[in-house]
Amino acid sequence: MSLNVARWRPAPLAPRSTGMGLWMAVLAVTLIGAAASIIGMAGVRAGTAWRAQWGESITIAALGHGLETSEAAAARIEDLLGRHAGVAGVQIQDPTPNDALIGGLMDAAGQGVDAPRFLIVRLRPGAKVTQADLATPVAAQAIVARYDDHRTQNAPIERAALIAAGALAAALLAVLIVIAALAAHAARIGVRRVRGRMSLLRSLGATQRFMAAQFPGPVSMSATIGGLIGAVLAVALILWGADRFARPWFTALALDDWDLLAALPWPLIAGLIGWVFARLGAGGALRRLT
Amino acid sequence: MSRTPTDPADEGASTPPPVVRFEGVRLGGGVGGVKATFAINPGGLYLLTGPAGSGKTEAFDLIGLNSRRAQGRIDLFGQDVSRLKTREVPLMRRRIGRVFQDLRLDDDLSAFDNVAMAVRATGASAEDSRHQIAELLGWLGLTAQMGKRPKRLSPLDQRRLALARALVNRPTLIIADEPTGELEGKAAAAVLGPLIDMHHVGATVLVASRRADLLGDAGGTVMSLVPHAARDPHEEDPA
Numbered sequence: 233m234s235l236n237v238a239r240w241r242p243a244p245l246a247p248r249s250t251g252m253g254l255w256m257a258v259l260a261v262t263l264i265g266a267a268a269s270i271i272g273m274a275g276v277r278a279g280t281a282w283r284a285q286w287g288e289s290i291t292i293a294a295l296g297h298g299l300e301t302s303e304a305a306a307a308r309i310e311d312l313l314g315r316h317a318g319v320a321g322v323q324i325q326d327p328t329p330n331d332a333l334i335g336g337l338m339d340a341a342g343q344g345v346d347a348p349r350f351l352i353v354r355l356r357p358g359a360k361v362t363q364a365d366l367a368t369p370v371a372a373q374a375i376v377a378r379y380d381d382h383r384t385q386n387a388p389i390e391r392a393a394l395i396a397a398g399a400l401a402a403a404l405l406a407v408l409i410v411i412a413a414l415a416a417h418a419a420r421i422g423v424r425r426v427r428g429r430m431s432l433l434r435s436l437g438a439t440q441r442f443m444a445a446q447f448p449g450p451v452s453m454s455a456t457i458g459g460l461i462g463a464v465l466a467v468a469l470i471l472w473g474a475d476r477f478a479r480p481w482f483t484a485l486a487l488d489d490w491d492l493l494a495a496l497p498w499p500l501i502a503g504l505i506g507w508v509f510a511r512l513g514a515g516g517a518l519r520r521l522t
Numbered sequence: 523m524s525r526t527p528t529d530p531a532d533e534g535a536s537t538p539p540p541v542v543r544f545e546g547v548r549l550g551g552g553v554g555g556v557k558a559t560f561a562i563n564p565g566g567l568y569l570l571t572g573p574a575g576s577g578k579t580e581a582f583d584l585i586g587l588n589s590r591r592a593q594g595r596i597d598l599f600g601q602d603v604s605r606l607k608t609r610e611v612p613l614m615r616r617r618i619g620r621v622f623q624d625l626r627l628d629d630d631l632s633a634f635d636n637v638a639m640a641v642r643a644t645g646a647s648a649e650d651s652r653h654q655i656a657e658l659l660g661w662l663g664l665t666a667q668m669g670k671r672p673k674r675l676s677p678l679d680q681r682r683l684a685l686a687r688a689l690v691n692r693p694t695l696i697i698a699d700e701p702t703g704e705l706e707g708k709a710a711a712a713v714l715g716p717l718i719d720m721h722h723v724g725a726t727v728l729v730a731s732r733r734a735d736l737l738g739d740a741g742g743t744v745m746s747l748v749p750h751a752a753r754d755p756h757e758e759d760p761a
Contacts (some may be wrong), residue, residue, distance in 0.1 A: 233667060234666050234669055235632065235634050235668040235669035237634075237653065237655075237668075238652075240634060240649075240652055241649070241650065242635065242638055242642060242648045243631050243632070243635040245639065245642070247630075277731050392717065428626070429628055429630075429639075432626050432628070432639075433639065433643050434612075434615075434689075435586060435588055435615065435620065435622075435626075436616075436639065436643035436644075437613070437614075437615035437616035437643050437644055437691075438611045438642075438643035438645075439609075439612045439645070440614060440642075441644060442642075442643065448545070460715065494577045503745045
């Protein structure tokens with residue numbers, strides 16, 4: 233069999249099987265890594281949003297009492313607390329469709345009780361205002377209201393966010409370690425499969441650097457493919473799973489489209505780690521070759 | 523032409539250093555081992571002969587830096603190999619073209635890629651050298667076999683291919699361990715011819731064989747690896 237020299241390309245010196253099958257393992261761990269990244273991104277965003285939006289505020293539910301409707305009670309509270317030194321602003325919330333529905337049903341049933349109206353009281357940053365400081369003047373005006381001081385949730389939410397971030401970082405580190413170990417192992421197996429060729433290359437004057445450089449390419453390629461499929465599956469899983477299961481339970485963790493971008497770097501990360509650790513694994517295996 | 527190994531002390535100061543110098547290097551192991559002292563001078567044609575187990579391949583392993591556990595002193599291109607730094611070893615190996623006794627052809631690669639591997643091992647681009655590789659294979663009569671795997675080649679072509687791989691980087695020193703194998707007559711001459719041609723264009727050629735008459739009329743220096751013959755005549759018998 234003759235050969236067209238003009239079209240000849242050098243054959244790979246690493247065995248063709250190098251890294252083959254690695255993509256499936258990388259897919260599995262990248263799926264976990266990418267899914268954890270998306271959830272982590274959503275979690276961090278939700279935590280930050282909570283602190284920014286609700287961290288320094290109190291929700292007051294104004295209730296109707298006697299002849300006074302909840303709307304009138306809310307207006308009086310707005311007027312009363314708007315002048316308080318520690319309050320930055322008071323805002324009456326528009327009734328949600330559910331509130332309107334409940335109110336309408338109660339009216340139709342002749343209950344004579346309207347749905348509560350909610351107010352958000354924003355406190356001045358650093359103001360030492362307690363819930364009692366607001367409740368006392370309101371009660372003095374014979375207004376019935378219930379209070380939810382959001383600041384009481386700050387510490388538990390921050391603690392939970394810290395624990396979640398730590399657990400997430402540990403999970404991501406574990407995923408990276410697994411990909412690194414898989415890549416190094418694939419390269420070591422590749423070297424073992426062509427021991428004779430490596431030994432010959434050494435006799436022909438090849439440096440260890442040259443020989444080790446034959447293995448990262450196929451390993452990295454396989455890891456990148458696995459990472460790509462894993463990331464796409466993670467996005468699909470999160471979108472499908474979040475809608476089906478998570479959303480009713482974790483409304484605060486509502487996904488944003490941007491959160492899905494957290495899966496984007498995973499194919500690159502898998503490929504890069506695959507390259508580096510395949511190089512190290514091959515180098516180690518070559519050093520042990522006699 | 524036959525002679526005993528050269529005594530390093532006989533080398534004149536003006537002559538270039540030997541390409542290979544063995545000084546009291548123990549070869550052959552066991553009771554029958556010898557302490558070899560000889561020198562291979564630049565541009566020479568040498569035949570290292572001796573019975574099986576006399577240490578010919580061991581000597582080639584030492585020259586090719588495949589083994590560096592030697593008693594005695596070995597100089598390559600004027601440098602004591604025991605003093606070579608790790609990074610210098612590959613560079614030294616590239617100056618030597620070796621035909622292995624067992625050929626060590628890679629059956630997973632084509633004949634062309636087997637030769638290209640030697641080019642790539644030096645860090646050079648085999649794609650840039652493809653025409654030189656094809657020319658070399660053509661010179662050795664392997665043009666029609668370039669795309670074949672070595673196991674599909676005839677024994678003669680396998681030996682020619684191993685020779686092509688040894689020659690492709692234009693080495694200063696060519697060492698060929700039993701290059702003709704079991705080949706006889708014209709087939710053996712077809713393998714030896716290119717080696718002798720390389721000697722004529724200035725390369726140093728060292729051939730190892732059990733057959734002391736292998737080089738025939740080509741001349742060259744025959745060195746016998748047998749006790750007393752391979753030993754420096756000035757050295758006292760260790761016994």
